[in-house]
Amino acid sequence: MTPQLAAGVGLWRRGDAGLEVLLVERTKHRDVSLPKGKLDPGESLPQCAVRELEEETGYRVTLQAPLGTSEYLLPTGQDKVVYYWQSELRDGDPDHVFEANDEILALHWVPLEDAASRCTYDHDAVLVRRLAERIAAGEADTFAIVAMRHAKAADPYAWEGDDASRTLTARGERQAREVAPSIAAFGVERILVSTAVRCRETVAPLARLLGVAPRTSRALAQDTYLDRGDRLLRHVAKAVHHRRSTVLCSHLPVIPAIVDAVAAATDSPDSPALHRGSMLHTADFTVLHVGGPDVRVLAVETHGAPI
Template sequence: MSSDSLVADQTDHPGEKIAVVAAGAIPWRIKKDRLEVLLIHRPRYDDWSWPKGKLDPGETVPECAAREVEEEIGLRAPLGIPLPPIHYHVPAGLKVVHYWAVDVDGAALRPDGKEVDSVMWCAPEKAAALLSNPSDRTPLEHLVAAHARNELHTWPLLVIRHAKAKPRSSWSKAEGDRPLAATGTRQAQAVGRLLQAWKPPRIVTSPWLRCVATVAPYAKAADAKVKLNESLTEHLHGRSPHKTANVVEALFDKERAVALCTHRPALPTVFAQLGRHMNSRLRALLPANDPYLTPGEMIVCHVSHTKGKVVAVEQFRPFDD
């Protein structure tokens, strides 16, 4: 999934330019062994819907979804698996709304009272009947199907290529000390904002300065634990790529959200190891050609708690200079 799609890819609107981009989520929980989803009521429209809203300037789609969920129902929770976007026409033209699943996980909800005056937990079947916009049933159906396959309860594993560094040709000191360029510093800030959508509590990174500086804004803002691993550097990967693969494999052991930051030459090894934990359809979504990711770009793998396998893959570039 790209964060900068401007053309509809649905058969209902082939090639039509998108005029309005929005994002939101379907909050869910398990109560008495049954799946429930959260509908919101918007007094302005007198409708039942999911938390969602339009992108702010400079905002990525995941950031928008996380922000809207917090603003409308007071929930600060990481995004789960992506759900199919919906397309429909508004006065400005074609509108697309990107959706994610969000596990409420027992958190208290606080509707803002203005945009959302009430919420309702209900079974998916009841929600489908109450939704005012029939298009909103599409992401709901996907969420229900994912639950049936044990692919709804997941944790995110994120892979980040470090932000843009100063050119090698203009750096005469130790390679590990080569810092970010001015563009890279701005990219690192954007990476930090985007990571808030998944809120990983730990980061595993190459100890080289350009990687550490890329994850530093997020680590500071989120008080995330940072672990430096030499096997993620260019030099050690070149000598022992299997050790880089072992670092990736170890991320699956703890079954909780984590971000990994490394260098372009190590990315093929990282993706190959990730590919061992997913089916062929998802493996085809992983970058296969050099440079694999642009500086500051990231891959998000959603890993099923039940299956221990990657069940969804996303790709985002948070900053373009």
């Protein structure tokens, strides 16, 4: 039996009384847990996490580093897997009004040191303790550098123009639309893109969704990136210096160079996770979460267009 997938958020804030974690009390079960919800058809896990948090609590946030997963058996015998991300509520409305409903009875902002013991289930308590450890280590506030491969493009062997003029196929256009909300969930503020038409078409739905004008760069172009490695590194170093979540959309051969540039700009050691994050299918993207006292890559995750 296929597992039921869900997503949620470990949301925390710096309140008047200190650090607090948000827990929800469900109306039907009267249990207390981290906010989460089931994946809708055609939805990605990051998109689900943001949507479910807003629907359950009224808070809309930017996802930061992945917090972990919980797995358990449903009464039906089906496995359930819940993916969580951490997020700091920075601009929460102090007069935020929540109304109890059929799903959520109450919201509880609980002191960080008490939150694990308030959770009904051990798997939530484990995640809350992990969040507390990251906050104590200064690793809970992260930003994202996203390496993205363009969506499915026209066959290069059948294309009559030059390679850079190749456009997206109908499938590629669909991929570009479907993947945009997933990337937006990580709070992207800047879009850098190869000069190739297929890359510019790939980021167009994301640009419209975010209201951000993409900036083209030949440092991301397949035919010129090898001569512009210094420029690519400067792009990434600038994003790291300003802590600006940035997506860089390019071609398969360029993706490892983007990942290497993020590792170099953050003095992050080579790792299998970075290598895996360099191997992308069309419309896939890898999120490199940067943060911590030494500003390095703390987590790597890869996603694609929802199935």
